[in-house]
Amino acid sequence: MNHKAKISIGMAFGVALCGMLWADSGQAAELVSAIARGGKLYDKWYEMTGDPEPTTIHPAYPPSGGYADKPKDTWRCKECHGWDYNGKLGAYATGKHATGIVGIGRLNQGDPDAVVKILNDDKHLYGDKLTKQDLNDLALFVTQGQVEMARWIDSKTKEAKGDRQRGEAVYNTICAGCHGTDGQKEPKMPPVGKVASENPWETLHKILNGEPDSKMPAMRALDPQIAVDVLSYAATLPKEKPGK
Numbered sequence: 001m002n003h004k005a006k007i008s009i010g011m012a013f014g015v016a017l018c019g020m021l022w023a024d025s026g027q028a029a030e031l032v033s034a035i036a037r038g039g040k041l042y043d044k045w046y047e048m049t050g051d052p053e054p055t056t057i058h059p060a061y062p063p064s065g066g067y068a069d070k071p072k073d074t075w076r077c078k079e080c081h082g083w084d085y086n087g088k089l090g091a092y093a094t095g096k097h098a099t100g101i102v103g104i105g106r107l108n109q110g111d112p113d114a115v116v117k118i119l120n121d122d123k124h125l126y127g128d129k130l131t132k133q134d135l136n137d138l139a140l141f142v143t144q145g146q147v148e149m150a151r152w153i154d155s156k157t158k159e160a161k162g163d164r165q166r167g168e169a170v171y172n173t174i175c176a177g178c179h180g181t182d183g184q185k186e187p188k189m190p191p192v193g194k195v196a197s198e199n200p201w202e203t204l205h206k207i208l209n210g211e212p213d214s215k216m217p218a219m220r221a222l223d224p225q226i227a228v229d230v231l232s233y234a235a236t237l238p239k240e241k242p243g244k
């Protein structure tokens, strides 16, 4: 085969492959954004629905829980099931957030319809608070959006298993525009370095899914290793505001 023929076969193959990738990513794109939206609803659905925030304690919230004085928080999925999705077996095993409630890991890779059913049941009571779309996106998050936190974050040291140097480049090009290279530019939140080092699970959840009701992007479409690299670097940023 002459050189030219090889090139044209190569090009035809390349074009076909590109076509396949485009078709695939077209479908995946909708799914990925629905999952990320579900992840934001898991975080704080009532900031996204535009309806009035809950004013009473969630009936399934145990009297022993430390957030009974903040009723609306008791309606956040993360408050009962954890940022690490591990409920009573995870970071919320003890402390103010402890509820003794199971995680959502059993439904990972499970049936989305089963999750919608759970969210409508008389334990959860989300049927009249969320739309069908909300419930579907939550179900997609629960069944297809959970990352295995223990694989990415050491549960004892809280250290992220990422590459700090690669994370620094991503942080400085994607996050710093809003958060500043020191992580302190968003005035209403604690420094990124503080959140990332004290609660790496929350930070990873937000890097992957975005922050509810804000412009923060969701990095879910990229390899989770990239989000973990950013997390590794973010945890090294200053934890205190200057002058404190």
Ligand code: HEC
Pocket: 042, 058, 059, 060, 061, 062, 074, 075, 076, 077, 078, 079, 080, 081, 101, 102, 103, 104, 105, 106, 107, 115, 118, 119, 123, 124, 126, 138, 142
């Ligand atoms: C106030 C606490 C509370 C909140 C908030 C809450 N749940 Fe639950 N959830 C529970 C309890 C309790 C169970 C266990 C129910 C049972 O054993 O019947 C449960 C079970 C589940 C399960 C099944 C777990 C299993 O292994 O069977 C899933 C999935 C789930 N919840 C998802 C969610 C999602 C998504 C949200 C947010 C929209 C949410 N939950 C909000 C208390 C809560």
Ligand code: HEC
Pocket: 171, 174, 175, 176, 177, 178, 179, 186, 187, 188, 189, 190, 192, 195, 196, 203, 206, 207, 211, 214, 215, 216, 217, 219, 230, 234
């Ligand atoms: C387009 C602007 C924007 C970009 C880009 C952005 N964020 Fe955010 N981020 C925000 C806003 C706005 C908030 C909510 C601030 C608030 O609660 O007042 C937020 C919240 C957060 C929080 C939660 C803080 C808390 O305690 O609730 C973390 C952690 C965070 N961002 C980290 C990152 C990281 C890491 C990146 C890069 C992958 C990033 N953000 C990219 C705008 C952005």
